[in-house]
Amino acid sequence: MAGKALKRMVKLDVNGTCYERELEPRDLLVHVLRDELGLTGTHIGCDTSQCGACTVLVDGEAVKSCTMLAVQAEGCSVTTVEGLGKMGALHPIQEGFWEEHGLQCGFCTPGVMMAAVGLLAQYREPTEEQIREGLEGVMCRCTGYQNIVRAVANAAERIKATESAEIQAAVAHVGERS
Amino acid sequence: MGRLKPNSFAYYRPNSVASALQCLATQPDAKILAGGQSLVPAMNFRLSRPACLIDINGIEALAHVEVCADKVVLGALVHHQQIHEHPSIRQHFPVLAEAAGEIGHLAIRNRGTLGGSLVHADPASELPAAMVALRAVMEVAGVDGTRRIPAAEFFVGWMTTALDTGEMLVSVHVPLSSSSVYGFAEFARRPGDFAYVGAFVERAANESGAVTWFGVSDKPEYRPMSALPRDAAARQAEWQQLAAKLEVLDEPRMRRKLAVVLAERAYQKVEEAKIG
Structure with missing residues (x-):
């Protein structure tokens, strides 16, 4: 069976941009993100769903992009580390990692941050235990997880603070109008 | 590259069970792709080299949890994390929700499916044993219609089920029981790893009970007990006697020892659940 004959056009929504590429069904999402779309922030560690370096969000949920075929992401919204924030307007999880020194060499960091964003979407106010459990699927070989856990807790606080500021602003706005 | x-x-990528079955019947060497959390790594290693993948993720009808009068029906595409979090499952089968939370990591539970885990039939996985313990029934579809297989008959050996060629698992029927209380315990070296050994223990209203072990042999091991002793020493003797007869595949001393320890831990959860 010639691989070429199996190629098909696949539309992918990654970080809000629509891409169209000719792909084989066997192309893994992580390879397409890196090699076809040039989004090399997503790293490849083990290819077997052990290390979590390739974690991205698919429809808001953390998944390991080495165990998902790119064709399966059709019709889904994919977010990679490049889609989290911009310089000058970082995502709370990026702020948290900066503030708490949550990284050393940086290899695992994109996957850890995406797993953390997925975790914070599922648990609004995670306990330390929930953070540690939520990060089971990502491995850091530099140092340990102490600062990573602090960084995620920091991000949760930031998100909460932003939300309550937004609620207060909305309440004030309603107050002004009445 | x-x-x-x-x-x-x-x-x-069929969008109905009928067209998936058609595909399965006509494509040689085809495999069904659900969550892909075991299959895709196996394919990455080229341990599995199917000529055709039938991706069933587009089949809406398989993704539901339905609570009926006498049972809960779980579609084959229900994800592990859904089982872990679903209010009805937590209410009716807390032990199933607890066990689902022990599978892999969050990112794996977000994609891995009930049907995938059951047909993969890894002897160290939680869900096959949970279904045997809860006396669930598998609903299996083929081109000639559907049939139902009790969980205890579904797992026939090492990564082998009673599914025939051309059949697929569509749902699992878990009977509601008002009289039985269950407990669950497992031991893994690291969180998220496959368990070495795990156990589900059931206490029925009439003082009878059962233990279902996984990770000890090639499939879940269900052992009914006409009387589940309340006396700790008698219970310990009972676990030891049952564990001694298990056909353990490797490291028998360690696994039999763990089987005894985990059955007792699962029993303690039964006691806690009864108090709570």
């Missing part, structure tokens, strides 16, 4: 991992395969 150094990105080739799995072998080439034809890819189909």
Whole structure:
């Protein structure tokens, strides 16, 4: 069976941009993100769903992009580390990692941050235990997880603070109008 | 580009069970792709090299949890994390929700499916044993219609089920029981790893009970007990006697020892659940 004959056009929504590429069904999402779309922030560690370096969000949920075929992401919204924030307007999880020194060499960091964003979407106010459990699927070989856990807790606080500021602003706005 | 991992395969994405079965009947060497959390790594290693993948993720009808009068029906595409969090499952089968939370990591539970885990039938996995313990019934579809297989008969050996060629698992029927209380315990070296051994213990209203072990042999091991002793020493003797007769595949001393320890831990959860 010639691989070429199996190629098909696949539309992918990654970080809000629509891409169209000719792909084989066997192309893994992580390879397409890196090699076809040039989004090399997503790293490849083990290819077997052990290390979590390739974690991205698919429809808001953390998944390991080495165990998902790119064709399966059709019709889904994919977010990679490049889609989290911009310089000058970082995502709370990026702020948290900066503030708490949550990284050393940086290899695992994109996957850890995406797993953390997925975790914070599922648990609004995670306990330390929930953070540690939520990060089971990502491995850091530099140092340990102490600062990573602090960084995620920091991000949760930031998100909460932003939300309550937004609620207060909305309440004030309603107050002004009445 | 150094990105080739799995072998080439034809890819189909049917949107109904009927067309998936049609595909399964006509495509040689086809495999069903659900969550892909075991299959895709196996394909990345080229341990599995199917000529065709039938991706069933587009089949809406398989993704539901339905609570009926006498049972809960779980579609084959229900994810582990859904089982872990679903209010009805937590209410009716807390032990199933607890066990689902022990599977892999969050990112794996977000994609891995009930049906995938059951047909993969890894002897160290939680869900096959949970279904045997809860006396669930598998609903299996083929081109000639559907049939139902009790969980205890579904798992026939090492990664082997009673599914025939051309059949697929569509749902699992878990009977509601008002009289039995269950407990669950497992031991893994690291969180998220496969368990070495795990146990589900049931206490029925009439003082009878059962233990279902996983990770000890090639499939879940269900052992009914006409009387589940309340006396700790008698219970310990009972676990030891049952564990001694298990046909353990490797490291028998360690696994039998763990089987005894985990059955007792699961029993303690039964006691806690009864108090709570």
